[in-house]
Amino acid sequence: MPGALSRSDTKILIVAGAVLVLLVAAAALFSPPEEDMTPFPSSYATGSNGGKAAYLLLQELGYSVARWESSLEKLPAPGETDTVLVLAEPIESVTSRDREALESWLQQGGTVLATGYRADTFLPERAARPEYEIEWKKFQAGIPSSVSHGIPQITMKPEGYWDTKKAATPVIFGDEDHAVVVSYSYGKGRVIWWAASTPLTNAGLKEAGNMELLLNSVGASQNKRILWDEYFHGERPGLLSYFAATPLVWGLAQLGIGLVAIFFTYARRSGPVRPLIPEPRLSPLEFVDSLGGLYQRAHAASAAVGVAHQRFRYLLIKRLGLASNLTTKELTIAVREQLGWREPGFVETMYRCERAALDPELSEHEAVQLVQALQQYTRVLRLSPRTQKEKTGWKRSGTQSATLNQ
Numbered sequence: 001m002p003g004a005l006s007r008s009d010t011k012i013l014i015v016a017g018a019v020l021v022l023l024v025a026a027a028a029l030f031s032p033p034e035e036d037m038t039p040f041p042s043s044y045a046t047g048s049n050g051g052k053a054a055y056l057l058l059q060e061l062g063y064s065v066a067r068w069e070s071s072l073e074k075l076p077a078p079g080e081t082d083t084v085l086v087l088a089e090p091i092e093s094v095t096s097r098d099r100e101a102l103e104s105w106l107q108q109g110g111t112v113l114a115t116g117y118r119a120d121t122f123l124p125e126r127a128a129r130p131e132y133e134i135e136w137k138k139f140q141a142g143i144p145s146s147v148s149h150g151i152p153q154i155t156m157k158p159e160g161y162w163d164t165k166k167a168a169t170p171v172i173f174g175d176e177d178h179a180v181v182v183s184y185s186y187g188k189g190r191v192i193w194w195a196a197s198t199p200l201t202n203a204g205l206k207e208a209g210n211m212e213l214l215l216n217s218v219g220a221s222q223n224k225r226i227l228w229d230e231y232f233h234g235e236r237p238g239l240l241s242y243f244a245a246t247p248l249v250w251g252l253a254q255l256g257i258g259l260v261a262i263f264f265t266y267a268r269r270s271g272p273v274r275p276l277i278p279e280p281r282l283s284p285l286e287f288v289d290s291l292g293g294l295y296q297r298a299h300a301a302s303a304a305v306g307v308a309h310q311r312f313r314y315l316l317i318k319r320l321g322l323a324s325n326l327t328t329k330e331l332t333i334a335v336r337e338q339l340g341w342r343e344p345g346f347v348e349t350m351y352r353c354e355r356a357a358l359d360p361e362l363s364e365h366e367a368v369q370l371v372q373a374l375q376q377y378t379r380v381l382r383l384s385p386r387t388q389k390e391k392t393g394w395k396r397s398g399t400q401s402a403t404l405n406q
Helices: 007-030 052-060 096-107 118-122 210-218 239-244 248-265 284-298 301-320 328-338 346-356 364-381 385-405
Strands: 064-068 082-088 111-115 128-130 137-141 153-156 160-162 171-174 179-186 189-194 224-229
Touching: 052 064, 052 210, 096 111, 096 118, 096 179, 096 189, 111 118, 111 210, 153 179, 153 210, 160 171, 284 301, 301 328, 301 346, 301 364, 328 346, 346 364
Parallel strands: 064 224, 082 111, 082 224, 111 189
Antiparallel strands: 128 160, 137 153, 137 171, 160 179, 171 179, 179 189
C-alpha cells in the first residue's frame, strides 16, 4: 500500500497547482487576439480588409445605417427617405431575379454604391474588365461631380477598370488610360461604381481623399438611409441563427447532459421479468375480420346477404314453430298474426333480401344496409340466444326491484 503524502509534499502540490491556474488565466487574458483575415469588406470584419470602421463612422456621423441580410427582392421601396445600397465587393453570384429586382429598385429612385470588379455583374450597365493591381495607386479627379467635390485625388488598389469605350460613362476618378470611379443615372436612381473597395476598408479609409469619397458617394446624412449588404457576403438569417441568440441553446445543452445522465443510470433489469401474454389466434373478432375480408375480396356481397337472410329465417321460423319451407309472404303474415308485429319496412326488407341473395351485382353499401336491418329485427324480436338472455336478465332485475319496493 503506498504511503501517505507528507505535509511538505502537499504544500508543494498546492503551490504548483495555484501557479498553473495563474499561468492559464494570464495566457487567456493577455494573449493577443487573433487577427481578422476576412478578405472582403464586411461590416463585421475588423481586419485590414474589413469595413467595420466605415460602418461605425457612418453611424457616428448620424446616418441611418443598417446591415442588409436578405435578397434584393425584399428591398424597401424608395420613398421620402433616400436609400443607398452599399454592395461592397460581393463574393456570391447574383441571380437573374435579384438583378431584375435591383434594376426595378433603381428605376424607382434608389442609389447603389457598388465596389469591386464582381459588383459590375449586379448593375444594369456592365463594362468593367478585370485587371488586378498589386500596389496601391493614386488617381486624380476627372470631371467635376458631387462625388469628387473637394477631393483632388484618392488611393486605391483596383481589381479592374471601367471600359469607357464600351459604356460612355463620365470618368470621375482615374488616369489617362483608366477609369476607377464612374457614376450614371438609371431611371430615377443612380449607380456609383468603384474599381475596388480600398477607400472604405479599415486600412484604406485613412488615406487622403478616401473618407471624403465615401461620404460624397452616400450623400448628406439628412433623410438618408444606408443599407450595407451582407447577404452577398454569405450572411443568411434563419431559424438556427434566431435561436442562437436566445438561451435556448444552453437549455438544450443542459437537457442533453440530463439525458446522458439518465442513460447511464438506466438498468434493464429494473423490474421482474414476465412473459408476454400471446393473443389468441381464434378470437371472435379475428374470425369476423377474416371472413369479412374473404367476402370483400371475392366481391360476394350477395352471398353475405344470403347467409344473414337464411339465419334470420331460421331463427324466426324456430320462434314461430312453423315449417321451414314457408314462402316470404307466408312468413310475414305469420309474424303479423302470431307476434302482432307490424313494422312498416319489415315486409319490404324481407323481399329485398330475397332478391339481393340472387343479385351478383349487389353493391357493398346496399348489402351492409340489409344485413344491419336483419340484425336490428333480430334484436327487436329477441330471436338470438343473446337477446333472450338479455330479456331474462331484464325480467329478473324488474322482479328484484319490485320486491325491494314492497
